[in-house]
Amino acid sequence: MPVAASAIYFLNLRGDVLINRLYRDDVGGNMVDAFRMHIMQTKELGTCPVRQIGGCSFFYMRISNVYIVIVVSSNANVACAFKFVVEAVALFKSYFGGAFDEDAIRNNFVLIYELLDEIMDFGYPQNLSPEILKLYITQEGVRSPFSSKPSDKPVPNATLQVTGAVGWRREGLVYKKNEVFLDIVESVNLLMSSKGSVLRCDVTGKILMKCFLSGMPDLKLGLNDKIGLEKESQLKSRPTKSGKTIELDDVTFHQCVNLTRFNSEKTVSFVPPDGEFELMKYRITEGVNLPFRVLPTIKELGRTRMEVNVKVKSVFGAKMFALGVVIKIPVPKQTAKTSFQVTSGRAKYNAAIDCLVWKIRKFPGQTEPTLSAEVELISTMAEKKSWTRPPIQMEFQVPMFTASGLRVRFLKVWEKSGYNTVEWVRYITKAGSYEVRC
């Protein structure tokens, strides 16, 4: 396995080191100064996550107000390094109760050092699973061996679990109420021309699960995807139902999914880890249902005036509604005055991002609100550079709607004791980069 990191640094936005850990001594302790000098304090920041300075490579990533920088001097595996960072952040979040920022780091120095020691060894990533690490890296105080009362709970044996047949699940879990939560979260990426033709469109989705199940349950998930359905119809030798089938690309599963069974029977069956995890990820490029259509007309009237008309049409079911819709319509940098007329929501000009920002809190299906704005520009000294017309951007969330049309057909739980389970399923579609050229 390739080296993933020689050192890891956590910096705040000013570039101060919050915490760091050197894993190998092939990089100097002051390498982070180079990062500060050559990346943070220049315009380079944010352009490329991998930079080489001197003999060292810097991989960096910003999460809330913390920069996480990995320094390596050998030929390292970049993907592995980034995956490590992402997983480490997820781990920290699960320890800190969801938040990962400068304050959280400052409040948990000791814990972070302990975790950093555990999750990477001499530059090679180790076990990053929160469930397992939580067994022996705990936030509770350490009990003194001389204390009179021995602990009631048996000390969980991490080694046994990690090396056992089901590495990700502890035995002997008991819940009073057996529940499974299933969330299908999709984000839509779109680039559309001003004429309304789709230039690029795809959906990335993931299925998140939260399990509170006793014992060692075996779960089976059925979706309306093509492979699964075809297999089923073959087995049962009856024609497929006329319902829509979805073709999933690039499917990746959590390690708990039994891949041999998936390959032979095309069913997703697994013994879930306890608590929250991401069961699978997928991508869809064809047959995407777009939730919104945007029809912009932007006219430049002379050098100092512009007229902007934007119509947004929601094309999902009338009973559904979208939340937190924000439409950002770019305007030239020299915009001086704006006036608006909107049929719903609110609009204003934001000089910091050079956009007209139109917000609609609740956006019902099958409606088409419009915005018309007049923009006045100030005359400038610079020679008239034609305005590049960046695309209109949109943000939204549509609950109970999937852009891919994916549906859960069944979720079966089988356990020796045969208890009853309650299954909850949610769908949500968000905007990824949803852009329309104008």
Add this chain to the structure above:
Amino acid sequence: MAMHGMRGLSVFISDIRNCQNKEQERLRVDKELGNVRTRFKNEKGLSPYEKKKYVWKMLYIYMLGYDVDFGHMEAVSLISAPKYPEKQVGYIVTSCLLNENHDFLRLAINTVRNDIIGRNETFQCLALTMVGNIGGREFAESLAPDVQKLLLSSSCRPLVRKKAALCLLRLYRKNPDVVNVDGWADRMSQLLDERDLGVLTSSMSLLVALVSNNHEAYWTCLPKCVKTLERLARNQDIPQEYTYYGIPSPWLQVKTMRALQYFPTIEDPNTRRTLFEVLQRILMGTDVVKNVNKNNASHAVLFEALALVMHLDAEKEMMSQCVALLGKFIAVREPNIRYLGLENMTRMLMVTDVQDIIKRHQAQIITSLKDPDISIRRRALDLLYGMCDVTNAKDIVEELLQYLSTADFAMREELSLKAAILAEKFAPDLSWYVDVILQLIDKAGDFISDDIWFRVVQFVTNNEDLQPYAAAKVKEYLDKPAVHETMVKVSAYILGEYSHLLGRRPGCSPKEIFSIIHEKLPTVSTTTIPILLSAYAKILMHGQPPDQELQNQIWAIFNKYESCIDAEIQQRAVEYFALSQKGAALMDILAEMPKFPERQSALIKRAEDAEVDAAEQSAIKLRAQQQTSNALVVTDQLPANGAPPPVPVGALTLVKVPSMTSDEDHSSTDLALSHENGILSKVDPQPPSADLLGDLLAPLAIEGPPGATVQSEHNSVSGLEGGPDAVDGSAIVAIEEQTNTVQPIGNIAERFHALCLKDSGVLYEDPYIQIGIKAEWRAHHGRLVLFLGNKNTAPLVSVQALILPPAHLKMELSLVPDTIPPRAQVQCPLEVVNLRPSRDVAVLDFSYKFATNMVDVKLRLPAVLNKFLQPISVSAEEFFPQWRSLSGPPLKLQEVVRGVRPMPLPEMANLLNSFRLMISPGLDPNPNNLVASTTFYSESTRAMLCLN
């Protein structure tokens, strides 16, 4: 200040300061810019207060590094506001945001002018500052007279006049043609009488700019400058606020001395004496103290004083004092001071007579060569290089050689080059030189350029007594186990040529030499292998009768390389193999290399080129005068060994081709000689008179394909031997020996060759002067007119033209004026009478002086033989009897000119025409022959008929 009460502005600034990072700052700035845009666009307009506030914000944002491309109109309009706070922000923002090319500035010109001529001092100051900062052409055109008036006005306070002087300085620097400074000399000298030091300092800055452009007009200011300096140095009447660490206004002192350096010299003995007293005082009074600021100030004054001393060519005593002072400096620990000391000592070297004094500090300078600071090491190297002469060359070069092995890689190349040059320039004896260079190659082979080892080879080749020594020496080096490739090259070459001279020494038999060289073959690159092959061939040649075993060995090697991928190696292998089988013929062909023609060392030339960017301009001029004398040291040594007349030399091998004459019947002769590629051979013409043709064809030969054997044949028959004056073989005058600092434009030789064929054209051109020529020829009389054109705006002085006529020409040059006014052309008629035929060429020795630059060129005048020819046409009946009546050499000559590019007949005919030979077509039955005829005129002989 004006900021009072602008709450919005201070809130904005504190917001910016509180930003955690750049991104937040940008967002805040963009938000503010949006706000400002909205406000400026507001129909109701802005109150002056608001306008002022937003323009300040714009400036603040601009200063943070963001683009502000609007609101200039508002800023400019504030200039015309009546109140000070608004006017101030208007002026400040305008001078920050706009540059001289902005159109908006036009709007402001009138307001600015009103402020300048107005009575309000603060407004005047604001306006002058802004104009001084922007200083565009339009401002200069419309405001310069007003500013000048302000500067001279007696009613203004010094504050305003100070600013006016600086403003004028800026306008003058940007557009010297627009600002009218006619008759300003008097006014400047008036200004220099000023008692107020502030005004005086700014006036002095102005004076420096004026004087640098035209020093002659301002000579009246000179005594005033000296007086100022005296006043400062004696510390009389200097207000407390103008002394800096006890030094009276160092800035003014430096500026005054800078101004004085623009005057060529000081004639008035009184002024000169006063000035020297002052300088003496500065030199004496400066020492190294603890305080850095005081040191900086006093050293600035001191070094300017040193520059002035050097400029004025002071007495020796003073110079030695300067050197002693610098000697103290280079002994100081502080690196900055030591650097300055070394640098200025290097500059001092340019002045004559101080070398001996500097030499006393040699040990100290050599210590500086080991300084941890590389810039000090470089300066020390420069200084050592500069101070080297015959007496201390041995020490210095040996020191450099020693230092070479420990020196920085960054410096080694420079170091080795300098050591090589010094060794060459000041070698006490040649074997020492060879030793040094071989050591150099041994120690720093990677940094030795080809020029260096070429030069050794040249020396060894040209000095017979050196050859055995060099051969023995290189053999020693080659015996070492690891040898640098450059060393292999030199050794192989020298051993190939001269190893036979070692014949009787032990271990120097051809076989042993061969094995020593051959050992290195596997380690060298393809560029070296050809040299090794040549060396083998030479060894083989010297070992006559050949040692059978050695011969077989060498042949095996040649055989091996016959299929080498490198064309050069392959060709050599094939040819040497073929040649070596010819036995005795090898002797002739592979004979020892002839001596190299003397030429300026490529190294010295390179060093001179390098110096142009290293040292200062003024220093170079002085140096150039010395350099010529130094360079002569080298050339002087060699003619003693009897340098042969120049022969063009091919790259490495040279085969002498015996001159061939073919029969009269023009049958092209096949030469049975194997021609080596890359050989440019020229037939040595036997009769001197025919050489002219060869000379004229020489420029063509350059373009000819090498080794081309196309012959253009001339039956050159001449009656020219009428004057059997047996001219010296070398009639060519060396022209470019002088190392002039002024480079001629175009090739002088080419211009001369062109003029041999034409009657008018340019003879010589350099950046200052152009010499044109126009000639008329009739019989043996000629009338030339020289056009001397000054290309500059300054006059050329001490113009001298001297004709050095050869014996056969009588030449009379009318008077040449001593000065040529700016941009003028002077005509000088020149009468020429041809007395006898000869190949000699008249030489014009032309010299002039531009500024301090003395230029001296020697130019060949195109009054050559063919100018006195007059074409006549002859009929066939006349031609053949004449032709036959001439009986053999020397009256009838045939010459084959080789190495000339093939030329079509019409072109040949044209060429002959321009030589004033008349072509008679149809005379000869063979269409490939040209027949030409002409008459030759001279005073002593009657007209002669020349047939061709």
